[in-house]
Amino acid sequence: MAEGSQSAPEAGNDMGNDDAIGGNVSKYIVLPTGYCGQPKKGHLIFDACFESGNLGRVDQVSEFEYDLFIRPDTCNPRFRVWFNFTVENVKESQRVIFNIVNFSKTKSLYRDGMAPMVKSTSRPKWQRLPPKNVYYYRCPDHRKNYVMSFAFCFDREEDIYQFAYCYPYTYTRFQHYLDSLQKRNMDYFFREQLGQSVQQRKLDLLTITSPDNLREGAEQKVVFITGRVHPGETPSSFVCQGIIDFLVSQHPIARVLREYLVFKIAPMLNPDGVYLGNYRCSLMGFDLNRHWLDPSPWVHPTLHGVKQLIVQMYNDPKTSLEFYIDIHAHSTMMNGFMYGNIFEDEERFQRQAIFPKLLCQNAEDFSYSSTSFNRDAVKAGTGRRFLGGLLDHTSYCYTLEVSFYSYIISGTTAAVPYTEEAYMKLGRNVARTFLDYYRLNPVVEKVAIPMPRLRNKEIEVPRRKEKSPPYKHPLLRGPASNYPNGKGDKKSSVNHKDPSTPF
The missing domain is CATH 2.60.40.3120 (Immunoglobulin-like)
Structure with missing residues (x-):
């Protein structure tokens, strides 16, 4: 010792x-x-x-x-x-x-x-x-x-x-989670190793879809999701797990989404940085989310592998890459929100706003007012910016951000601290929003007759509230509104009063 x-x-x-x-x-x-x-x-x-x-x-x-x-x-x-x-x-x-x-x-x-x-x-x-x-x-x-x-x-x-700093989510935990999914032998869940990191850790790629969508010659509508390119942004993994858990479930909405879409998910783009306890960089000190333009196969191997796959899908006439969403965590803002791109085509720009507006309706912690669209030069090497310039007008690329700390419920000023479950709930609501985007609600009703269309709250499984541990502590001195049926934007003010914790 x-x-x-x-x-x-x-x-x-x-x-x-x-x-x-x-x-x-x-x-x-x-x-x-x-x-x-x-x-x-x-x-x-x-x-x-x-x-x-x-x-x-x-x-x-x-x-x-x-x-x-x-x-x-x-x-x-x-x-x-x-x-x-x-x-x-x-x-x-x-x-x-x-x-x-x-x-x-x-x-x-x-x-x-x-x-x-x-x-x-x-x-x-x-x-x-x-x-x-x-x-x-x-x-x-x-x-x-x-x-x-x-x-x-x-x-x-x-x-x-x-x-x-925040809830840890390690590479080992991630591997155990994927192993447990694999053991369920679901015919609509596929796990493959797309590559390896510099230190030879796995770059896992998940495909979640009906087997019929993977038959030779089948046309595919693809949603591509990535996470943990910045290793210290652990909420990204919880949101990503929420997406995966929902998509592999037997919920009627998940079943319809698997029939209609192909979900490709690379949940951990920087496994070395995650393992080492870095905040933003890879083993070799690179911020991988600034190297999408020209990733090196030996310096940025995980990024290189994902980019190659995306370009390959883009060049496949049978594949329509409809969404790219890169999941991050934010150290200075509340709520979940998105960054999108700016296009000269006004109609395309307006269509890009539809998904975050729908997500704002489905998730009480998502803020459309904090969502922004930009082409800031410093973000030129990010996945959102690079792929937004590469893909055609039918594709939409977003960065999904979620606060390290809390969200503000619409109509209140109180900050509600995120829990692991709340992060995963946001992921489930991201997945559920594709149903609204593609207007698949009538299909769900056919699948689940006589089940009525589920609202967001009915999707979530209530969990028994656990008591907090009795630690003792001394006192330290020292626009959704313009979208039909929108919830309205989340407020950005914060209540500095101590939340109700039994410490």
């Missing part, structure tokens, strides 16, 4: 430079200044040497306070946002303040009430900390960087506590 200690007097030396952070801490023991001997209870042990872990350095400021440094993305020091680490060897009722001191972004949802996630050995369900225990501010002690501080009280000595 690697050991080390860092005391307050050393915090301002040359080691304060982020360039000194070369990897994750590994069972790093923080001992008081001048202490000799075996660690005692309360001498915290930090660890991030696990899948998707990220914590580069720990400085002890005082007996109760610690400065924590995010490890930058591999081969790219520009990006420092994602963190995921464990703390053990705690003492019961031990109160601490953790300061995340080297974020690479200044704007953050921490200003609006977002809080880190926590779970522990005996309470494995992720929970958000109470916003009242979280403070986001510009700190003169850290070169005027923005710092996120949170207070916490460890309540069970034998537990190992884990903290993360």
Whole structure:
């Protein structure tokens, strides 16, 4: 077990430079200044040497306070946002303040009430900390960087506590999920390996459709969906799983969609970055979502493989690539929303707005008012921009964004924090919206006679509300409306009051 200690007097030396952070801490023991001997209870042990872990350095400021440094993305020091680490060897009722001191972004949802996630050995369900225990501010002690501080009280000595920026979704979890789907032997679910990452991890491609649509010579209407090109944007995986779960279900809407459409899904475009605990980049330090124009088969192999397949489908006269949706998470905005492209053809531009307007009707957390259409030069290498320029006028390309934090329900000002289930619900509603887009409701009624057309709420399976774990915490001081039957846009204001959490 690697050991080390860092005391307050050393915090301002040359080691304060982020360039000194070369990897994750590994069972790093923080001992008081001048202490000799075996660690005692309360001498915290930090660890991030696990899948998707990220914590580069720990400085002890005082007996109760610690400065924590995010490890930058591999081969790219520009990006420092994602963190995921464990703390053990705690003492019961031990109160601490953790300061995340080297974020690479200044704007953050921490200003609006977002809080880190926590779970522990005996309470494995992720929970958000109470916003009242979280403070986001510009700190003169850290070169005027923005710092996120949170207070916490460890309540069970034998537990190992884990903290993360958002709900983790690892490469291994993803593989287990796909394995479980494969074992069901569904004749409308196909899994193949489209390629490998630089570190030889799988680039999985899923095809969900009726077998009749895959027979030789059959014409295909294709919806292509990708996710996790930015590895720290974990909500992308939950939304993608929600889409997949719905499409493989026996729900009448899913059955009709499989008959009419071919869904091609590459849920994890950056498996190396996901595994390593990067926020935005691949193993070699590239933001893959800026390299669609000319991806290298050896530097950007996953992107290269997906692009080749899309171009191949585009050149197939029997295939109509109707939608491309790339799923992301957003660190400064609420709700789900979309980015689309700008076209000279006004009619095409208007048609592009139909899908997000329909989604706004189906999903209470989706905001059409936050949806925008652009051709910003800095986004030229993204999948949405590249494919929007490549594909013909019958194809629509979107980036689907979802907040790391919360959504605002129409007609209210209260921020509702996202849960894993809420992210997956958005995915189910994305899938369901294709029924409205293609006007397949009469077909569903034939499939499910005498079942009436289902509204959004009737699609969702209610789940028993679980109680939050009883962690103890000290207080830290310190346009849809113009579309027929539209719900209206979501409001963007935030209620800074503490949500009802039993912590």
